[in-house]
Amino acid sequence: MSKPSSIFLCSSCGNEFPKWSGQCPACKNWNTLSELKLPNSPSPSSSTPLKSTTPSSALKTTAKSTLPSQIGELDRVLGPGLTQGGVYLLAGEPGIGKSTLLTQLTLALTSATQNTITYVCSEENAAQVATRINRLQKASHHPNRISLLETSNVEAILKHLNTHPSTTLIVDSIQSVASDTLSTTAGSMSQIRSASNLLIHFAKSTGTPTILVGHVTKSGQLAGPKLLEHMVDVVLQLEGDRHHDLRLLRGVKNRFGPTDETGLFQMTSSGLIEVKNPGSLFLSDQSATAPGSAKTLVMEGTRPLLVEIQALTVPTELAIPRRVAQGIPVPKLQLICAVLTKHLNLKLNSYDVFVNVTGGLRLTDPAADLSLALAIISSYKNLSLPINSLALGELGLLGEIRPIAYLDKRLKEAKNLGYQPLDPKINNLKKLSATLFSSSTKPQKPQASA
Structure with missing residues (x-):
């Protein structure tokens, strides 16, 4: 049987197929198969000598092979x-x-x-x-x-x-x-x-x-x-x-x-x-106490970084309010807004919510959930968080604050930078919000359009 001169390669998953099809059988993506012509190179000779070694000699070689x-x-x-x-x-x-x-x-x-x-x-x-x-x-x-x-x-x-x-x-x-x-x-x-x-x-x-x-x-x-x-x-x-x-x-x-x-x-x-000592590299202003600002420590590899999350909530007349995020996935922002609407009774359906991570950093650490939620609450109620405070915690759909990984390393870095984490004993977002923000201060309701 002759060897095929071409195959079809999926650009999405990398699998090979002998014939073309509109949908990749492996990853189910459409229009990702492209023809790949195989070079007419001779097959390697079976008489080529093989080089063998023992694990101990291989380890000795590896120890001297790094540059x-x-x-x-x-x-x-x-x-x-x-x-x-x-x-x-x-x-x-x-x-x-x-x-x-x-x-x-x-x-x-x-x-x-x-x-x-x-x-x-x-x-x-x-x-x-x-x-x-x-x-x-x-x-x-x-x-x-x-x-x-x-x-x-x-x-x-x-x-x-x-x-x-x-x-x-x-x-x-x-x-x-x-x-x-x-x-x-x-x-x-x-x-x-x-x-x-x-x-x-x-x-x-x-x-x-x-x-x-x-x-x-x-x-x-x-x-x-x-x-x-x-x-x-x-x-x-x-x-x-x-x-x-x-x-x-x-x-x-x-x-x-x-x-x-x-x-x-x-x-x-x-x-x-x-950047060997990032410290406060991602802070816009350490002394800023404006509403809508919350700080947290995220892990990049094995190194904790202090970052600031800024949120802005403004009344909207749109039927569907906007959710705009820079540095945070938009689905994550929508999820946090849904939790705040459900468990804190925030009327975010009549507010546009804009979120930004200072310094251009993109966050994927779930420990930033709590700081994101508190930044939105702070902007909504027009109240600032305590000075030099840190929010650490993953937020669940039921409003609970879950524990996070590398907590000891984050707390050590927070102490070195002069920041105090919020009370770790409070494991509910509703209780934490009531402790940090006054319930008597409410935002102005958006004016109805004429």
Whole structure:
């Protein structure tokens, strides 16, 4: 039976199928199957010798195979640093700072020991990358250890590396690299998969740490086949709002280290600066006591961060009031508003509710539920929360305040910053609201339209 020359790949789940269909049989999404032509490459010879090793010798080799990145916040996310033969995928929105981070990594690596870097400029030309290197360089780095390779052909990249070995390979980006074995254009699923296979095979066979840059779609998902995330060893996501200087580096997948750590950076004219002690980085004004402001401690990895949630409630004449949130999922805001309407009898059906997390941070920690609810109540009743107070707790649908994880670590950080958490013995939102806010103060009712 002849081997098929093409398969159909789902861009949503990454599964392969022998024929096309309108709906993916695996993930049930529509119009996600695309044809992937297979290259006519010879099958590997069965006589190829296999290399075996014992667990003890493998552990000894692994202990000496890590390369520190010389950037503390990056090593926090990676774990031991760059691993020999590891393949890393760095994803993020355009202009978020991926190339800046990799340029600083290149300079940091070449300033230590005898590291040599091959930087593949498949999107930019070598002059553009050299300009960025000169802008970010420090006196300690060695420019003769950096090789800028201006090509988008994966075979040319591998040919150059065979004659000019490097300790680290950076490809910016994988969507712009193509292989001669396929007739499709660069960026297609078949090209991304083929080029990635060749680069991953090179990294594993030579032990060269390889970093691939990947783009994201409008929805924030990594562009290209989902299979690419399974092929690499580490997936890093660089996040942030381009209107703010905060950048967060998250480890989505990591075979060599933790996946619960987050690196914090600030984007400046001199590049990305590490934020080693965030403290009150996300506060608009520590002395602010205006109604509608509540503070909490959220966990980013194993590090608690003090953030401020601001809420604004205004009367509306719309039939369906608006719920607008920045930094918090809108379904979460709608759920909190429903709990407040049910258990505290707040007439939020006649109010627009706007919520914002200062500093451009995106919250997913359920411990921020209580502070979000108190910020809305504070704006609704036009009363401020106690000065230097913190709200910690997950809010249930029945109005109960549930315990949260890492409470001891959060309380320790709150004490260091001079903040006092609200009474943890009160486990009901209605009781807590009655304790914090005066029941005699009520907001003005919206005027009926003429």
